Amino acid sequence: MSENELSHLIKMANQIASNIGIGSTEEDCVKKVVTHITAFWALPMRQKICANMEEFAEDLNPIATKALLEIQANLKAA
C-alpha cells in the first residue's frame, strides 16, 4: 500500500463529506456520503480505505469516518 494512494483516498473521502455531508441531520449526511462512495468508488478502493481507516482515523473528518464505518460494515456483510 503506497501512502500516496491511501492519502488520496482519505482526502477524497473528506472532500465528499465536506461537500455533500451537509443537511438537516447527521444521519442524512452520513447516508449521502455512504451512497456516493458506494456508487462511485471501485471495490478495491473501498476495501483499501476501510482496511486502513483506523490507522489514519485522525486524518478523517467525523462524517467521513462514520460513513466509512458503515461502508466497512456493508463490505463485511456482503
Add this chain to the structure above:
Amino acid sequence: MLHFFDPRTDLDSEIDYGTPPATFDPTPDAELISLSIDGNEVRVPEGTSVMHAAAMAGINIPKLCATDSLEAFGSCRICLVQIEGRRGFPASCTTPAEAGMEVKTQNDKIGKLRRNVMELYISDHPLDCLTCPANGDCELQDMAGAVGLRNVRYTGQSAIPSHTHLDEKKDTSNPYFTFDASKCIVCNRCVRACEETQGTFALTISSRGFESKVSPGQDDAFMDSDCVSCGACVQACPTATLMETSIIDKGQPEHSVITTCAYCGVGCAFKADMKGDEVIRMTPWKGGKANRGHSCVKGRFAFGYATHQDRITSPMVRDSIDQPWRKVSFEEAFDVAATRIKGIQEKYGRNSVGGITSSRCTNEETYLVQKLVRAAFGNNNVDTCARVCHSPTGFGLKTTLGESAGTQTFDSVEKTDVIMVIGANPTDAHPVFGSRMKKRIREGAKLIVVDPRSIDLVNGPHVNADYHLQLMPGTNVAFVNAMAHVIVNEGLEAADFIAERCETEAFHEWKNFISDERHSPENTEQFTGIPAAYIRGAARLYATGGNGSIYYGLGVTEHSQGSSTVMGIANLAMLTGNVGRDGVGVNPLRGQNNVQGSCDMGSFPHELPGYRHISGQAVRDLFEDAWKVKLDPEPGYRITNMLDAAVEGSYKGLYVQGEDIAQSDPNTKHVEAALRNMECLIVQDIFLNETAKFAHVFLPGTSFLEKNGTFTNAERRISPVRKVMPPMPGLEDWQVTLGLSKALGYEMHYEHPSEIMAEIAALTPTFSNVTYERLDEEGSLQWPCNDETPYGTPIMHVDGFVRGKGFFALTEYVPTEEKVTRRFPLLLTTGRILSQYNVGAQTRRTENSSWHGEDTLEIHPQDAEDRGINTGDLVSLASRAGDTHLRALVSDRMQPGVVYTTFHHPETGANVITTDNSDWATNCPEYKVTAVQVDKLISETASSEWQNQFAEFTEQQIAFIDK
C-alpha cells in the same frame, strides 16, 4: 406528425438563395404571402427578399454581391428586376417580397443593364480564366455567362481614368489561402463575412471609387491583421481573390462527401472536397445544423495531419520500453496484447487491467472499447477523457435536472436575451459557436462574463460584456451561491416555475441554505474578489433580463468543486425559470469532438450506455442477455484511480484508444510513474503520442477521414462521420478493437459500424430510433431520439424535468486545498488557444503552428514588473508538483496574482506543474488552480530537469521506431 413550412429546414442547402431566409415561426397559424415571379406563383414568409423568393421558385436571378449567408447589400446591381407598377429596376436582393407583387426577372432591358454592369466589372478583371484557380468554381465567370457578356469595350490602363487592380500583388502570408487583389471585384462579401459570419471585423474596404480595395486591418498582410483564418471570407468570395492554397496547387475537387469535424465539441458539418481519395479542401456545409455553414481555422484548414509523415501505420510490439519497437502483423499484435493482459489478470487479479475510451473516436468505437473492458476484461475499469474535463457536468446535471447533458441546441442562442459565460472561452475553444454568440450579442443580447481572464468576449469588436466578473480561480461556488443569494433575497425567483416544476421540500431546504448571509455577495467578495455591486447587478440582469442562458466550460468543471458549480448553475437556471424553452438553458461547451458521445456510450466505470448505473440488476440483465456474458455489478476505477493503483503496483495493464494521458492528465510525473509501472500498455493512436512512448503494444489508429461512424456534439447532436479515404493501417479503429477482443477470447460480430449503432439503439432508450438511414435522411439527430421523439429532441425538459421534479442541490463553498503561499504566491490556470487543439497532436502537425508555435505564460504587468520579466523572457514556472521553463507574455488580460498557459506542446510540460487535486464527486482534476512561482531565468537556453529528461526520452523513443 404535422409539418409546416420552416425556412430553416425546408430549403435546399445546395442552393444559394442569395439572401438569408426571413425570420419565421413555423406554426399552424403562420401565414405566407403570395407573389408572382415571371408568371409563377410563389408563397413565402413575409420579409423574404424577391431574390430569395425567386430562388425558391427555381428562378436564379444573376448576382455577385449577394449570397445567402450574408445580409443583402445591394451593391453589384446585377440582380436588377422589374416590378409591375414600380419605377426603375430595383435590386432583387434588397427588395422585400410583397403580397400580390408581379416581378419580371428577365427581359431585354434588364438584360442590357446587366451586361453593361458586368462589362464594367470585367474591365478591371484579368481575362486569364483558363489558368485561373477559380476556373470551374467562379461566380463571376458564371454570371458573365448568364448575362451574355460578349464584348468589353473598356480594357487596359488607357481606357480607365484611374488605375486598375490588375497589377496588385498577391498576399501569401496566410499558409492556407492566398489573397489575389488583382481578381477582386470589391463585392464586399469577404468584408461582410468577416463581420456578420465570423464577427472579427478584420477586413475593410480602403479608399474610394476605383481605388477601393479589400484591406486586412490597415493595409496589413493577412497574417499581421486580426484575421483568425476561419475561412469565411474565402468561402464567400465569388472569384479567385481569396482562394485556398490547396486548390491553387491542385485544382478543383471532383466529388465531395459530407462528414463531421473531428475537432471541438461544436461538431461542425463539412464537405470533404476530394480528388480521388485525397482530401484537397474542407468546406463548411450550409446544411450542418451545428455550424450553419461556418468554420474555424482548425476544422476548415488543419486536416493535413491525417496524412502527415509521422503517422504510424504498422502494429508494433516490444517487451519493455527501453527496447526498440518491432513491426508485426495485426494478428501478432493482438495475440501479444491478449496473452499479456490475460497473464497479468492471472497474476494480479481481474481488476488489475482496464481501458480508456477515446473522446475523439466515434460513438461506435467508444462503445466497443467499453464493451471489451466489461465483457472481455470482466471488470468495469473503463473511463474516458471526459473524466478530466466534463465528468462534473455528467454528475451535476444528472443530479439536478435528471440528464447528463446540455439542455439546448446551438440555434437557441438566437433567442436568448442575457448570456452568461462562465469559465469558457468560446471564441478560442468553440469558435464557430463563439461567432454565433457574438452575432446575437451584436443584435442586442446582454453579456455577463465570469472568468479570471479578460477573454476576447469581454471587450471585442462590437461585443462588450455588460459585466465582467473577474473572480479568483477556485471560487466558482462562492460566486454561484452569491448570485442565487441575491435572486432569492431580492425576490427575483420564478416562483410559479419552481412550484410547478421542482421538488418543494428540497427547494425550501436550499432556500434556507442560500438565504444565509454567508452567501451574500458582500461576504463572498473576500473569496471571489468580485465587487458585491457587480454580483448584484449581474444577478438582477440574469433573473429579469428575459431569456437567460448559461454557457460554461472547463473553467467550471476542472476544480475541486467542479460538480458543485455545475449544480449551482443548474440551481440558477431553475430558480429563474430558464429551462425548457428556446433561448435559455444550461449549456456545457464540450471540449473534444465526441466527449458527449463517449459519456453517452457507457465510458464511465459506474455506468452502462445511456447513463444507467452498473449496480442495477435490470439494466445488467439487458446487457448480459445481449452480450452473452456476466457483468461485474461493482463500479470500476476512474483514470485517476487507475494511475494511483498503478503507482502502488496493483494495476498493471491498460488499453488506451485515442487518448494521450501522459500529456493531458495532471501531475505528469505521477502519470509517468504509473505508466512506467505497467506490464502491458496498449496504445491505439494515429501517432506515437506521449503515452505511446511508454507502451508495449502499438495498434495504429485511423483519422476521422478513414472510417464510418458518428460523433455526438455538445448539443446532443449525433452526426455522421463518413469514410473518404481508405484506412492507412488497413483496418479501421472499430475493426482493431474487434481483433483485440477476439484474441482475448470474446468475439464480437459486426460487418459495419451501422450494426454497432443498431446494437446501441436496441440497448439504449434515448437512442432507440437512431439509425444510419435516419441520419442520412435528417443529416443529424439530437438524442433522446425514440418513439416519443422520432425527430430527436432539440430542447430538453420542456414539460418537466427528466428526473421528474427539478432538484435544488446544496452547494457549500469549500475552498480548495491548493493555497497560495510565500513560496508559491501566484495561481496558475490553464486553457486553450484558437489555433491549437487539446494536446496538439493533430494541430501541431499542420500549419496552425504558424499562429502558436509554443506555449507561453501570460502574466499581469505588475507581477511581471515585480520579477523583472518582459515579454519573450524565458521564465521558470514552479509548483509543488514540479517545474518547467517557458517564455513569458506580459498581458493585461490577466489579473494580478493569476498566470495562464496552454498545454498544446508536450515539451512545455504544463501538466508537470498541475497537481493531483480533483473534484470531490468525480475526480476531475483541478487544472484551473495551481499555486505557483514564476522567476526570470538568466540563461536563455535552460530547460528544467523534467524538460531535459523529456527531450532525452523522446529522442530515444523516436529512435526505437523503425520507419
